[in-house]
Amino acid sequence: MPAPKADVLADLLVKNDLRGVFGHGSRQIAAYARIMRDGLINPNPEPRIATESPAAVVVDGVGGLGYFPAYRAVAELIDRCKDNGIAATVTRNHGHIGAASR
Secondary structure, eight states: OOHHHHHHHHHHHHHHHHTTOGGGTGGGHHHHHHHHHTTSSOSSOOOEEEEEETTEEEEEOTTSOTHHHHHHHHHHHHHHHHHHSOOEEEEESOOOOOOOOO
């Protein structure tokens, strides 16, 4: 996994630990490394918008961990919420997302 993505993932996993969500924190690193090593998940996904409307977006995770499309989806929703008062998102085509809270 490229360093910038590894930094984001490490940040999210440590924050989960600090929030007391240990089952979805840093203890996942070994499992994630195995599935990347074994080619079961894309180690360098570039999540993309699959479909969108003014108040909704579908983000494709391109076969990577779910943290990255979820992060992209939330970033996409911010302006949509400001513009419309409400917005929704769906992510697809990705692996485990854990507890991705910032």
